[in-house]
Amino acid sequence: MKQSLQLKLSQHLALTPQLQQSIRLLQLSTLEFNQEIERYLADNPLLEREDGDSTGFSYEGAQTSAEAPPPAEEAVSHESTRDGADLESNALSEWGADGGGSHARGDDEDADYQEFQAATTSLREHLTAQLGLSQLGQRDRALVRLLIESLDDDGYLSQDLEELAAMLPAEMEVDIEELRIALRYLQNFDPPGIAAQCPRECLCLQLRGLAVTPARDLAIDIVQDQLESLAVRDFGRIRRALNCSDEALRDAHQLILSLDPRPGARYAPDDVRYIVPDVIVRKLRGQWIALLNPDAMPRLRINRLYADLLAGQRGSGMTGQLQEAKWLIKNVQQRFDTILRVAQAIVDRQRQFFDFGEVAMRPLTLREIAELLELHESTISRVTTQKYIATPRGIYELKFFFGSHVATDAGGAASSTAIRALIKQLVSAEDPKRPLSDAKIAEVLGQQGIVVARRTIAKYRELLNIPPVNLRKSI
16 A cells, blocks of 8 residues: 555536525515625625716626626526617606506595505504593503503403403502403593403494494394304394394394404504515517516616726735625626516516416416526526516516416316416305305316316315305305
8 A cells, every 4th residue: 555646637516605696696585685785885895886977887797707607507698688778768667757557546546545554653552642531530540551551452451350450569459340440441442342352342342332223232132142153154043043134134234344353453553565576567569578677776886996996906905805896796787687587488478467367377387487598497486586576467476477287178277376366256256145165166167168176176265365155145
């Protein structure tokens, strides 16, 4: 045995820092992507946003991929799918400066805008203000304030009075009867039904606050004694138990439907999440074209002053930051080029959807788009996750356009999205007194050439949050 040297050639794929950054940027949502860009801008003084007149410049090398080519399965072509700059400018001007779609509100809807504004006053503030205007004594005020603090977001008192009394200091000497009196005071506050301990009590409190009518009295009896039967729409059992007519039951039912089972929810702060679409789709010259949303694209460049100072200083510590800035600009450009290519491929495959809606959706898989664009399926999955497209029919996640297929009698295939849209149409057009069962819906679809099992109809119906046939039946 002896030591020796050998020379061997081999090939292996290594994830360079630039490639890792490219993959990470591609899978981020728009919000996460903007946060990542802000972090790079804060850490790298050579990188800055492009703001019209300035001393910076965009890195020209971002248009090429010579320095760090992507792997073959994730190679990105930089061919543009846009039909010229004039088409892009026309499309964006038609869409509007705010990037809104078909859901933009018209002038005639301004009066209803207040309904969608977030509540400026919380439930506790609303109740405490009423408590300040009451004529209660100091001890009763303290007990009512304790109950207000114990309410949940829906306005219910979820804790028992015995538990609340046990939590109070012994020196206060508060008994259960005092808490019951304070609770009755609180239940007379606005909104009606507040501080109830269960949905039945909440509805009864609201009904007792209404004017006395036969429908109101019957509604109270239904809520107190037949609420479970009403939940499953067993109207026959209610009629027999309360000995009432169909017309009286119908009036009482409508009155109960007008009540609010969550009186405190209207004062809860709205968790508003705004979506900035990455791609905008418009119909130009008879074709559906995908365009990048300029509001979602950060315009980055390298600071010219720092770049000029570093031009003759190869050994400077900031040379690495200059290279990182170039990589980032290139990877950002590649990210949006890939999103645009995938979006245009989806638009080409789903043109019928943009013309006729969900009922015309065709089956589509990630593999089809991957093979068409010569990309890996994992790349298509990253691109379509948490990336949104604005269309005249609304804003959708790119994954919305993918779906499984169901065979038809003609030998073709129907998209599961299209089948769900058909189920929704059939249910919306059904007779409320004779709603369609899952088996009947499957039969109707079978007459149209779409073979779907009853259990599949039930699964799609649950996904659409459509109740079963017995809960859709009216009097």
